[in-house]
Amino acid sequence: MAHAEGQQHPIKIYLWIWLLLFVLSAFSYMVDYLHIQGYLRWTLILIFMFLKAGLIVSVFMHMAWERLALVYAILVPPLCLFVLVGLMATEADYTFLTRLAFFAK
Amino acid sequence: MAQEVLTNTGESIAVPDGLAGVASDWSADKEAFGVPWGKAMMWIFLVSDTFIFASFLTGYMTVRMSTTVPWPNTSEVFALTIAGQHIPLVLIAIMTFVLITSSGTMAMAVNFGYRGDRKKTAMLMMATAVLGAMFVSMQAFEWTKLILEGVRPWGNPFGAAQFGSTFFMITGFHGLHVSVGVIYLSIVAFKVWRGDYARKGNYQIVEITGLYWHFVDLVWIFIFALFYLW
Numbered sequence: 001m002a003h004a005e006g007q008q009h010p011i012k013i014y015l016w017i018w019l020l021l022f023v024l025s026a027f028s029y030m031v032d033y034l035h036i037q038g039y040l041r042w043t044l045i046l047i048f049m050f051l052k053a054g055l056i057v058s059v060f061m062h063m064a065w066e067r068l069a070l071v072y073a074i075l076v077p078p079l080c081l082f083v084l085v086g087l088m089a090t091e092a093d094y095t096f097l098t099r100l101a102f103f104a105k
Numbered sequence: 106m107a108q109e110v111l112t113n114t115g116e117s118i119a120v121p122d123g124l125a126g127v128a129s130d131w132s133a134d135k136e137a138f139g140v141p142w143g144k145a146m147m148w149i150f151l152v153s154d155t156f157i158f159a160s161f162l163t164g165y166m167t168v169r170m171s172t173t174v175p176w177p178n179t180s181e182v183f184a185l186t187i188a189g190q191h192i193p194l195v196l197i198a199i200m201t202f203v204l205i206t207s208s209g210t211m212a213m214a215v216n217f218g219y220r221g222d223r224k225k226t227a228m229l230m231m232a233t234a235v236l237g238a239m240f241v242s243m244q245a246f247e248w249t250k251l252i253l254e255g256v257r258p259w260g261n262p263f264g265a266a267q268f269g270s271t272f273f274m275i276t277g278f279h280g281l282h283v284s285v286g287v288i289y290l291s292i293v294a295f296k297v298w299r300g301d302y303a304r305k306g307n308y309q310i311v312e313i314t315g316l317y318w319h320f321v322d323l324v325w326i327f328i329f330a331l332f333y334l335w
Contacts, residue, residue: 007312008219018209025205029198032180032334042335049330053323060212060319062312067108068123069130070138074148081159088163092170099173 007062017059024052110139147313151320154282158324161275162331168267177263179333183247197333200243201325204283207236208322211290215315218308223297226311230294233318237287244280248273272332279328282321289314 028048031041058064063071109117120129131137138145169176180193187195214229251272255262258270293314302308 007215009216011213011216014209014212014216018205018212021205021208022202025198025201028330028334029194029201032194045330045334049326052326056208056319056323056326060208061316067126067130067139069127070140070145070148072127073138074152077152078155078159081156081163084159085163085166088167089170092167095167095171096173099171103173 007065009065013059017055020055021052024048024055028052108139141309143309143313144316147316151316154320154324158275158278158327161271161278162327165267165271165275165332168271169265172265172267174265176265177261177268179335182251182263183333194333196243196247197329200240200247201329203236203240203243204322204325207233207240208319210236211315211318215308215312218297218302218311221303221306221308223300223303226308227294227298230290230297230311230314234287234290234294237283237290237318237321241280241283241287244276244283248276275328275332279321279324282324286318286321289317 025048028045031044031048036044057075063075108120108122110120111117120126130139136142183195183197184191184193185195186192210229211233214226214233217225217229251261256269256272258273260266261269293310296302297308297311302310
């Protein structure tokens with residue numbers, strides 16, 4: 001079955017995802033509200049962030065039902081951003097140490 | 106499950122799925138993506154926008170990691186006192202829920218569009234636009250509050266000076282996207298209402314508009330997590 005007429009799916013799926021997004025957002029907010037700190041805070045924030053992003057892209061933006069060629073063309077290029085983040089984190093770390101050595105009193 | 110596609114000469118051929126499908130979709134004499142061109146173009150635009158926002162967020166990470174001055178406590182900076190209750194980060198939480206609600210109404214609009222329900226599609230799109238406008242208004246309120254408290258792109262009373270520059274840059278650019286989205290949604294909703302797409306029997310444009318709107322919500326999820334909660 002090809003979706004020549006576009007993406008058509010039962011409304012129930014959207015309502016479920018909608019509810020899930022609300023629950024996950026509430027969880028993210030609770031992380032702050034309950035003053036969870038340190039690595040547990042960062043891990044929870046990232047988990048909830050990626051879960052929400054995944055749900056939106058796969059269901060609301062219909063990526064789960066697209067051809068693999070389109071999925072790869074869209075989702076693979078942004079992966080190189082992780083390289084940028086890695087490089088900049090190293091750079092920032094170096095700047096921080098330099099500032100400590102020369103400016104911090 | 107193999108799909109059938111039409112070639113340029115009008116024959117129907119079966120195309121494989123999985124990795125073999127990737128190869129055949131890119132190499133065969135047909136459209137690479139089995140979607141209308143408008144949708145492929147919107148996706149490619151969104152990829153480029155992903156890079157812009159990722160660059161902003163990476164820049165924010167870089168200045169935040171490298172400053173020797175403590176970063177302002179966002180939980181307190183964005184706290185509000187409502188009815189005598191001091192609630193941390195409450196405005197941002199409300200904005201998040203408004204935007205997620207708008208994503209839900211948008212998803213429903215796309216669904217009703219493909220069912221050919223002209224009125225419900227237009228109504229849901231307008232609801233999405235109204236929620237978007239609410240979001241921008243709350244952001245305007247937040248900006249006003251921070252500016253009155255002395256937050257500037259070059260400094261603020263709460264801590265590291267870089268807080269102001271990254272805040273205005275990132276939320277400003279996102280707010281611009283929401284504002285453009287509200288205009289875009291209103292135009293398409295009006296055309297849906299007038300029956301332009303019913304006449305053509307093609308509601309593809311609603312899905313394309315939806316892609317843009319969901320992307321705006323997606324970016325907010327990253328900003329919410331990395332800027333406000335971190």
